[in-house]
Amino acid sequence: MTTPSEPGHDQFDPSLSAIMGERRQLINVAYRLLGSLADAEDVVQETYTRWYALSPEQQDAIESPGAWLTKVAGRICLDLLGSARARRERYVGQWIPEPLPEERTEWINGRSGGAAIDPADRITLDESINMAFLVVLESMTPAQRVAFILHDVFRYSFAEVAEIVGRTPAACRQLATSARRRIRESQSPATPAAQRAGVVREFKRAWEAQDIDALIGLLAPDATGITDGGGLVGAVLPPIEGGKRLARLFAGAIGKAPDLTITERTVNGQPGLVAQLHDFTVVLAFDVAGDRIQHIWAVLNPEKLRPWTTT
Template identity: 65%
Template sequence: MGSVGTAGTGGEGTAEERRQLINVAYRLLGSVTEAEDAVQDAYGRWYGLPRSRRAEIRVPGAWLTTVTSRICLDLLGSARARRERYVGTWLPEPLPDRAEWGRAGGGPADGADPADLIVLDESVAMAFLVVLEAMTPAERVAFVLHDVFRYPFAEIAGVLGRTPAACKQLAASARRRVGEAPAPVSSAAGRAEVLRQVREAWEAKDIAALVGLLDPAAVLTADGGGLAGAVPRPVEGGARIARYMVAVADQAPGLELLERSVNGVPGLVARRAGVVVTVAAFDVSGGRVTRIWAVRNPEKLRPWAREGRLWSAGSRAPGGS
């Protein structure tokens, strides 16, 4: 079996090696849970090899990366059928900023939760992950391994079972998809300021203020997975979204809105009775919100459960009132 790059340290199950595998798998799958399962499966296959076979593998981390990537490729193939049966729109699992919740309540520093191991950069922004979802499984693997993790096509070919030239074409096709997606033109500080205003207008149920903060062509997509209430189809238009947001606030008395980092960029979190019920990621361009992705499926909010407990311990959340 071929092996991708020189990922990992060469040790069996080191923390840095596992971190690398989780980062690869999350970007390929958009799911912390599935990423963890894929990595566990890869380690299971490693330890299932005869000791003599393991001794022949020069860089165990590279072998594990290859196997993890192949497992993810298989999962991506079956995921399309599963997501056709999914209730409503499927969105990637949102990630909290570990440094922020650590400040909020001194969270664990051992990285035991897979979400803690994921590096929060532009390749895990919700907008980027949504574009990855539109790719074919082979495009996604070729693009993520090459453009994000810098693996050469000669080694990616071993994962996909294709020639290096074919893998290069797949990555180029994926790159075009990324290039076609509108890029947000707003600094982190600018995003944070817009979302502060959105939070204040939402709390005040000020439809006019919300309309002014939302692009007229804005789109809101919600993911409840059939386990939490959510609109089944995207809500289009700033005015319609503003009315929808106020209706949500009316139906959920006691809802707290918190300004938090979501997948490494400013976002909003809604908490009720100490429980995180919605995590919303935003795209901001020209001082207005252009896209909102609201994840309400509780199965996708597992990494945020600890945050809710820490905030309830008496700390003040950033942006909270």
């Protein structure tokens, strides 16, 4: 298995630099597989722990350390996905993947700016990281998710995926095919980035103005809203269906909290919003089809918002 690496600049131990240069790749893989940045970081830490538990002779015998690290991380993720299903069945309220900020800055016309964070710790943002995509991944079996992500997103061969999943290459091909079908069936028509940004910006303005009619016009008639409060008192809500109901909910929120501030932010590579009231933070991700919003995911669970509240 081959993986892209990012050699560091450790002149005293180039082998250590090469190993640590795989960190970004491992974080990228683990986040897509688990939908949680915190869990992904734990997986990477455990992967490196297992590497350094090897003797120098064992490490030298490994032809491709990057491939070894990815294989170990993939297997750890596969095990975690199996136990995560049981944990999420006990989760209080709706479970939504952890929202990921691109940079700690606002977005303008669909593009973000500002100082970049450490690239070694940064998730590469593309269509495989948006919230709608991650939500569909949650409906897959662990094996489907691993096979699809590693093959279709990271371009590993089915022979390589088979070593992680513990099935034949043919079985892994079938897993990826099934996953691909789920993705196609759930996808909204492609909407240009600037158009998505414009719709979300208009939603922000209508929300701030408590303009219910404007909000209704921006929401699809069958739009849905899902909130992840993680058990917070008063934040556990069932999914809300219907553009009119959602419009009234958002307009009412401003009425109850006139000091609420709403900021345009990039959420999982897409235009999103962050609403804050004192120490209370909500991150909103949107699925936009054409000029209408189809889905809104609102994350209130503070455990998932640490990257957003430590700016």
